[in-house]
Amino acid sequence: MSEEHLRQQLREAADAHRPDRARMLARVERGMHEQSATDEPERRPAVGWVRVAGITAGVVGALAVGGFAVGSALRPDPAPRQQQVAVSPTQTPRGGNPLWADGSVDPGSNAYWAQSNVTFKTKSQLAGLTVELRVAQTGKVNSTGHWSSLPAGDFTESVTERDGFLVYRWVLRPGRSVPVGEHVFAGQYNHAEGGRDAGDDDYVVTGRTGGGQRVSVDGDFAPVSGRRG
Incomplete structure (x- = not known):
């Protein structure tokens, strides 16, 4: 070999x-x-x-x-090691207000007509919501319409005159909800010729979260002297 x-x-x-x-x-x-x-x-x-x-x-x-x-x-692989992940306990916010809002006169307003906007943000989905906009009767103020960035069919809407104010009111219907985010409610109206002072106008937004927490925020409009619209 x-x-x-x-x-x-x-x-x-x-x-x-x-x-x-x-x-x-x-x-x-x-x-x-x-x-x-x-x-x-x-x-x-x-x-x-x-x-x-x-x-x-x-x-x-x-x-x-x-x-x-x-x-x-x-040789069979050793049994995989089980990893444990530390999870922080869920905390429920206390004392906080999940709503933020602002009132402003729309820049498209003019010497005879105006639009007042109530813009609000919610950090939680709402199961209940009421938005009320009050426009002071400064002379010949009368409604010409209103609208919302949310579906009109989700709300019961009304416009009334009460205690020297033109009151726009939106109430969320039962079974409907408001998603997290920014939303706008607007009231439109004629007024006496010239600049209109919105210093006496105000608004209030009240809501209820899915967990039953009641939340609210209110405010007014900055007074404008000699402003057209």
Whole structure:
């Protein structure tokens, strides 16, 4: 058996990843005897054992590595570690007001007609809402309409005169809701010619969250002297 043939057998054995050390040593020893029978006598003591010893060590190392690789491949993965995530307890806001509002006269107003806007923001969805805009009777004030950025069908709307004010009122119908965000309610009216002072106008917004919390915000309009509209 040639040396190359012997190495080929050893490589095939190592590639097979079968960690049977006794079988491989026997195969190496058999190959050694076969080669000893064909080699010249003077080469046997000088080369044979050194060569076999080196090859045997390589085979054992290959088997050891191969056995580890095969064992690692077949060994079941350890159970995954369960990770625990700390979660802060839910906190219910206290004492805060989720509504913000502002009253302003629309810049499109003129010397005979005006629009007053009530803009409000809510941080919570509302299950109840009432918006009331009061425009002071400063002379010839009468309604010409009103609108809202929310669906008109969600509200009961009314315009009345009470205690020297033209009162616009929007009430959310039962079963409807107001989403989180910014919304506008506007009242439109004619008035006496010239600049109208809105300093006596005011508004109030009251609501109820889905959890039953009642919220409200109110305010007025900045007085404007000599303002047209």
